[in-house]
Amino acid sequence: MSMTDPLLSVEDIVVDFQTRAGKARVLDHVSLEVESGEILGIVGESGCGKSMTALSIMGLVPDPPGRVTSGSIRLDGVELVGMDHERLRRIRGKDIGMIFQEPMSSLNPVFTVGEQIAESVRLHENASPRAAMDRAIAMLRAVEIPEAELRARAYPHQLSGGMRQRVMIAIALACRPRVLIADEPTTALDTTVQAQIFDLLQDLQSDMGTAIILITHDMGAIAELADTVAVMYAGRVVEKGTVETVLSSPQHPYTQGLITCVPHLEPDPPAERSELMEIPGVVPALTDLGRGCAFAPRCRATIDRCGVEKPALLPSEDAHLTACWVAQGGAQR
Amino acid sequence: MTVEKRGNTLVVEDLKVHFGGGKSLLSGSRPTVHAVDGVSFSVPAGKTFGIVGESGSGKTTTALAIMRLVNITDGRITLGDTPISALEGEDLRAARRQFQIVFQDPYSSLDPRKRAGEIVREPLDLMQIGTHDERDAAVRDLFQQVGLRPEQRALFPHQFSGGQRQRLGLARALSTRPDLIVCDEPVSALDVAIQAQILNLMARLQRELGLTYLFISHDLGVVQHICDEIAVMYLGQIVEQADRRTLFTNPRHPYTKALLAAVPMVHGNQRDRRNRVRLKGDPPSPVNLPKGCRFASRCPLAQAHCHEQSPPLTTREASHKVACFLQ
Numbered sequence: 001m002s003m004t005d006p007l008l009s010v011e012d013i014v015v016d017f018q019t020r021a022g023k024a025r026v027l028d029h030v031s032l033e034v035e036s037g038e039i040l041g042i043v044g045e046s047g048c049g050k051s052m053t054a055l056s057i058m059g060l061v062p063d064p065p066g067r068v069t070s071g072s073i074r075l076d077g078v079e080l081v082g083m084d085h086e087r088l089r090r091i092r093g094k095d096i097g098m099i100f101q102e103p104m105s106s107l108n109p110v111f112t113v114g115e116q117i118a119e120s121v122r123l124h125e126n127a128s129p130r131a132a133m134d135r136a137i138a139m140l141r142a143v144e145i146p147e148a149e150l151r152a153r154a155y156p157h158q159l160s161g162g163m164r165q166r167v168m169i170a171i172a173l174a175c176r177p178r179v180l181i182a183d184e185p186t187t188a189l190d191t192t193v194q195a196q197i198f199d200l201l202q203d204l205q206s207d208m209g210t211a212i213i214l215i216t217h218d219m220g221a222i223a224e225l226a227d228t229v230a231v232m233y234a235g236r237v238v239e240k241g242t243v244e245t246v247l248s249s250p251q252h253p254y255t256q257g258l259i260t261c262v263p264h265l266e267p268d269p270p271a272e273r274s275e276l277m278e279i280p281g282v283v284p285a286l287t288d289l290g291r292g293c294a295f296a297p298r299c300r301a302t303i304d305r306c307g308v309e310k311p312a313l314l315p316s317e318d319a320h321l322t323a324c325w326v327a328q329g330g331a332q333r
Numbered sequence: 334m335t336v337e338k339r340g341n342t343l344v345v346e347d348l349k350v351h352f353g354g355g356k357s358l359l360s361g362s363r364p365t366v367h368a369v370d371g372v373s374f375s376v377p378a379g380k381t382f383g384i385v386g387e388s389g390s391g392k393t394t395t396a397l398a399i400m401r402l403v404n405i406t407d408g409r410i411t412l413g414d415t416p417i418s419a420l421e422g423e424d425l426r427a428a429r430r431q432f433q434i435v436f437q438d439p440y441s442s443l444d445p446r447k448r449a450g451e452i453v454r455e456p457l458d459l460m461q462i463g464t465h466d467e468r469d470a471a472v473r474d475l476f477q478q479v480g481l482r483p484e485q486r487a488l489f490p491h492q493f494s495g496g497q498r499q500r501l502g503l504a505r506a507l508s509t510r511p512d513l514i515v516c517d518e519p520v521s522a523l524d525v526a527i528q529a530q531i532l533n534l535m536a537r538l539q540r541e542l543g544l545t546y547l548f549i550s551h552d553l554g555v556v557q558h559i560c561d562e563i564a565v566m567y568l569g570q571i572v573e574q575a576d577r578r579t580l581f582t583n584p585r586h587p588y589t590k591a592l593l594a595a596v597p598m599v600h601g602n603q604r605d606r607r608n609r610v611r612l613k614g615d616p617p618s619p620v621n622l623p624k625g626c627r628f629a630s631r632c633p634l635a636q637a638h639c640h641e642q643s644p645p646l647t648t649r650e651a652s653h654k655v656a657c658f659l660q
Contacts (some may be wrong), residue, residue, distance in 0.1 A: 160615045163615075190387040191552075191592065191596055192592065193615070194595065194597075195597075195611060196612075196613075198597070217524065218597065220596065220597030247599060259599060261526050261529040263529075263532065263554040263557065264554050264598070264599050264600075265557055265581070265596045265598065266557065266581065271578060273536075275536070276533055277529065278526075278529045279526040280530070282496065
């Protein structure tokens with residue numbers, strides 16, 4: 001491993017699914033990288049490949065019908081694609097932790113939350129049951145659950161939604177993973193609880209130096225938490241860069257749409273209300289993507305080339321990457 | 334389509350909805366959940382009234398009570414000349430054509446075995462509105478009105494996207510030509526890019542048909558965009574109410590301030606957010622309500638007397654009402 005290798009790098013990963021309607025390319029040459037102590041945000045609508053990117057990093061792409069066709073995923077220089085299942089199982093949960101959107105359905109209803117946190121410590125670190133439970137209680141304290149000893153004996157249904165998500169975070173972080181993947185971690189929660197969870201993720205990340213991949217549809221969450229951001233559309237990364245550059249000068253019309261189509265809270269709202277900018281239409285079916293840019297049918301600024309050739313992800317003026325012919329300077333080739 | 338002016342106004346007076354209570358077979362007396370506990374507001378015709386709050390604040394129960402879909406414990410609801418809360422049986426059923434609802438989840442709120450055209454037509458059939466041919470024509474018009482193609486009437490709900498399903502939900506609600514549409518988190522289940530399509534459609538329909546909306550949401554950005562007046566609910570009560578500009582430029586209740594501070598801002602500053610008001614913990618249980626202000630246990634400003642006495646909702650200036658001793 002050279003000094004310049006990022007902690008986790010996803011390179012040109014391609015995932016295909018066999019469906020009744022034909023082959024669907026759900027990830028099309030996706031490349032991402034995240035460093036220790038950094039938060040990478042992935043945004044896009046449902047069906048754009050955000051969660052599939054997470055599953056491919058975890059080695060959890062359902063096979064069949066899915067298949068990692070090509071590409072490379074390296075953690076600290078170690079190749080994860082094609083690794084045997086037993087070794088991958090030891091990395092999952094230990095080096096890469098994951099928290100899911102719906103904490104209630106991801107927790108086991110018949111075990112106490114303490115047992116569920118202790119389980120991963122026992123499995124991955126061969127800790128004694130006693131030591132594992134001590135760690136579980138320490139983790140509950142770390143995620144700011146009051147009366148941790150008492151709560152460790154509670155079952156998931158006895159906790160509120162926010163507390164359950166804290167338990168999920170405690171499970172994911174119990175083995176001090178180097179990478180934490182958070183897939184829409186606050187979508188099911190109230191905004192006030194979401195703010196608490198965001199604070200917690202940021203604190204834990206700066207304490208432990210964990211790299212976080214935050215998957216979300218909320219540009220606000222990206223603005224508040226992430227250092228870098230990748231915008232995904234129809235299985236491809238269409239824009240990528242630091243949060244400041246992407247949010248202050250979005251180049252791809254899809255990114256621009258994602259930012260302007262949401263009514264953002266204004267501290268001083270204008271008296272006159274304007275129509276919201278719409279992104280017309282819906283995400284295309286991945287089985288019948290044409291030759292051109294997948295976003296072209298919904299795009300307001302297309303040129304001829306958009307319909308016939310997929311744009312590559314290339315640097316724009318301020319050094320962030322955009323896959324858009326128009327943003328890259330138009331029709332000249 | 335011409336603009337129709339309708340005079341009807343929704344008036345809600347001291348609405349209470351309590352669940353449970355009484356005796357249970359096994360454990361003696363059952364606890365009472367004070368889901369809505371003395372809520373009053375009115376909505377002028379053609380305007381949008383928003384209710385915001387966390388889960389458990391009673392905002393959805395308020396909506397369901399106005400729709401007469403939960404039993405009202407106490408209070409009065411009138412829509413124009415119609416005493417919604419006093420109607421029963423066939424009178425209530427007949428009055429329902431004046432007030433309709435759009436639900437949050439466009440997947441579970443449409444019958445999967447019915448074709449889209451039948452779903453939109455069903456209220457017309459149930460209410461015996463118009464002749465057979467008139468109902469057909471009405472459904473065709475409704476499809477166009479909400480941005481669907483008339484030939485899509487033959488499709489089943491699973492053949493529509495989430496946004497299209499919510500358009501169907503709107504068409505169904507519009508079919509009886511209601512005065513009031515209660516919208517319970519109508520865009521929360523939709524993808525971000527689709528939310529704008531539905532919100533713009535709702536605004537257009539309101540302009541064209543003079544509709545009155547009661548808009549329930551936890552998303553303050555959406556509420557700020559679409560509502561004329563907004564009430565903030567906490568544990569079954571309104572803690573602050575104001576017109577749109579006043580509420581967001583001059584929030585006075587500490588709970589409103591905390592709600593606003595919790596919203597992630599796209600153009601905010603990462604360093605600023607750690608200095609904002611943060612609410613700790615979850616709301617107290619609506620079963621064992623505290624004696625004083627219900628927000629006192631989470632309030633960063635609470636004083637001793639806040640825990641003893643409950644602050645009434647009082648008018649401060651113009652249309653701004655606040656329930657807090659300190660503001």
